[in-house]
Amino acid sequence: MATDYDAPRRNESDELGEDSLEELKARRAEAQSSSVDVDETDFNEALELPGADLSNEELTVRVLPKQEDEFTCSSCFLVHHRTRLATTKNGQPVCRDCAA
Helix, strand or coil: CCCCCCCCCCCHHHHHHCCCHHHHHHHHHHHHHCCCCHHHHHHHCCCCCCCCCCCCCCCCCCCCCCCEEEEEEECCCCEEHHHHHEEEECEEEEHHHCCC
C-alpha cells in the first residue's frame, strides 16, 4: 500500500470530532480512573524496612588517608591507584575514565 507522506497527518484530536458523546465520556472516565495521585513525601515517610529499627544506630566508616601510590583525579575528584592514571591536563592528574 502506498503512503502519501505529503498529506496532512491525523492525530487523536482530529478523530475526537467524529466520536459519539458516549464514547468521549467513556474515555474520560477511563483516563481519570487509571491515574492515581500519590504524594511521594507521604509515601517515603511511611516506608519502613521490615524488622529494621535503625533509630539508635551510628554508622562508622574507617577512612584512610590517600596512599603514596594513589592520586586524586582533577576531573571526577575520586582517588585512584596510580595504574589508573591516563594523562595530566595542565599539570593535574586525570584518570582513565575521565580521559576517555
